[in-house]
Amino acid sequence: MRELITRHVAGKRSLTDMRSEYISMAMHEFKTPITAISSSVELLETKMQRDELMLPFYQRNISRIKEEITMLTNMVEDILISGSMAAGNPDATPEITDVSAFARMIRQRYFYQRADKRQLRIKITGTRRDIYIDQSQLAGILTNLVGNAFKYSHEQGPLLSLHYRKKELCIKVKDKGIGIPEEHIRFLCTPFFRAGNVGDKEGAGLGLAIVKRFVMANNGTIAVSSNAAGTVFTLTFPYAADIAS
Template sequence: MFPATLNFSDQSSLDPILPSGFSEREILQMIFDQSEDILILTNASMEVEFVSQSLQNTLEIPVKKAIGKKVDQILENFPSLPLMKPNQKMVIPVTTPKTKKKFLIEFEFKPQFTQAGAVQSIIAIGRNVTEREVSLKKFKDIAFKEKELNQLKSRFVSMASHEFRTPLATILSSALLIDMLLKKDFTPEIKAKVLNHVDKIVTQTNRLTDITSDVLLLEKSIQPEMKISLKKILIGEFLKDLVDTINRENFERRTVAFSMPEKDVAVWTDPSLLVHIFRNLILNALKYSEGSLEPEVSLQLRGSYFEVSVKDYGLGIPKEEQEQIFGSFYRAKNVGNIKGTGLGLNIVRELTKKLNGEIWFKSSVGIGSEFFVSFPIK
């Protein structure tokens, strides 16, 4: 059944412009084939009655095979239910069967109705909008990154104004006191005071350096072209050396425990990025579990992946804040006066992504937290 808008019954109006010897079906097929768009005429059940040659030319789907089938049988991502809304549009992805080219086709649907108001047939007009949709996605990605960057800048200004103020004030006051003390007699008491303020200057300068390093590393980690230098390392030996180094730096005041399988395994990874990832997690475990049991680092081999857990018995993360913990400059409300920028876990997540890994955690307030990081071995 042809749609009412394509009525060929009035031959007097067609005779002057149509060649003789053609049937209505042939004429309709000729009209369809002249279009660069993909034209599909279906019955009310979405079964194909006519289709333009562009279906085959563009999407490599033979016209003959399409006739009589439902549209969702010839176009995989086409909806299975009939679409009855006039001028409704939708974009579906299509991969050609032979050359595997990828297209985004926008279909517009024009139902044709009987005098009683029932759907008689549906014309689907498909246009190749691949370039448009790709450009639109790029624009959205850029807009999203721009928005994210603006939020990042805003949070950084807020964090910097707060975090930089205390170290700078300490450095300035200590420098002034040193100047005053050095003008007096250099007694053992004055020497002790001078050394105390020198220690404060060094500590606060290191703190500012750490903050600056975190910001620079975060900026580097979100760049898509960040350079990855893969090397073959024994992951158990690598982690043991890192834990031993942190224990030495901590003067063994608190010792991080480490466990691993008897047999080590060689992995392809970027050691410098792994140092940033695991050092941050281990130092966090020490920082947020002061006065509690010692943190534990454990290596597990799971087939084609290795998994590392860093467990502490400290503050824990409130349940209502756990979804935000990997955000830039975010710090849980229960950390009190413990110093930090709120960048560490965000950097860890970004670097983990760069190495095709995954990170997750479980945590309970007052019991502690355990972070898991998993990476492919090869």
């Protein structure tokens, strides 16, 4: 009987591994056409600007295409990351990071020239100090939180605040959006969970689970507060000098 149970468990694990491997292969295949589309759009935009053909109508729609490409790319990355997390693969490879410069880079790369003209605002207070963090994971944290802030609000762009406190860096992402029902807040970082008021907004319910995993892997904390005026995600990370000591 024990041998039968062992074979059964091994079989289930094998099927799970096969499914994870298949999903990973499929997602990597998706990345090829996404990259080709993105490159073509960039070339088209550059050519039209060079030939002085970039009318506001074309610029608005090219920006919209780029936003959708970014959204699709992030969804594929989230699925790949969630598969890696399920497999128990090691996460963080931290390095010394200037988050203020990193945040400006993220804004320029992912949230610049949006079709709806909204912009990501960045506010910095205190004396800048470096933190020790995996930069690819920091990019995942910020793009997920800021992307959600744009997705679930309409009138004003989100605010990314960096507060250099005495003992830690506090990062806040604030929006003036639809808010999150109070009874759903504790489930937000559960894989595939989506709040009941998101309607038909795109998403797989993986982003916040990945954000929490990345934050915890880099010695950080995460908290969320929300009401009818919007939502605030608050992250804290120790300074690099404090970790080294």
